[in-house]
Amino acid sequence: MTRQEFVDIGEYRLFMMRAGQGRPPVIFEAGAGDDSTTWKGIFEATAQFTHVITYDRAGLGQSDPVLDHVRYCNSPMTCKNLCELRNSRDHMHWSDTR
Numbered sequence: 703m704t705r706q707e708f709v710d711i712g713e714y715r716l717f718m719m720r721a722g723q724g725r726p727p728v729i730f731e732a733g734a735g736d737d738s739t740t741w742k743g744i745f746e747a748t749a750q751f752t753h754v755i756t757y758d759r760a761g762l763g764q765s766d767p768v769l770d771h772v773r774y775c776n777s778p779m780t781c782k783n784l785c786e787l788r789n790s791r792d793h794m795h796w797s798d799t800r
Contacts, residue, residue: 703721704719704720704721704746704749705719705720705721706718706719707720708764708765709757713768714760714765714766714767714768715765715766716757716758716759716760716765716766717738717757717758717763717764717765718755718756718757718758719738719745719755719756719757720753720754720755721745721746721749721753721754722748722749722750722751722752722753722754723752723753724751724752724753725752725753726752726753727752727753727754727755728748728752728753728754728755729754729755729756730744730745730748730754730755730756731756731757731759732756732758732759732762735762736762737758737759737762737763737764738756738757738758738763739763741756
């Protein structure tokens, strides 16, 4: 079952989807101006054997709009904040289209 939610990380809200169970959790981050829909197929397939998370970076997809410099410069910190807020402090594996 895929869970969708908005997570307030301070200055704005990010749209996040989670599914599956297990370790390690896998975070899919879209690059090149894409949103989380880029990962639809692989997100669903990976959720069959572990916990997966994907989100729309600030200003993209369903997340709140913000200044352009925040969207790209703070992407790793934004993801870290998002995961800490959602209690996903396990060892994480990253997948990024950049």
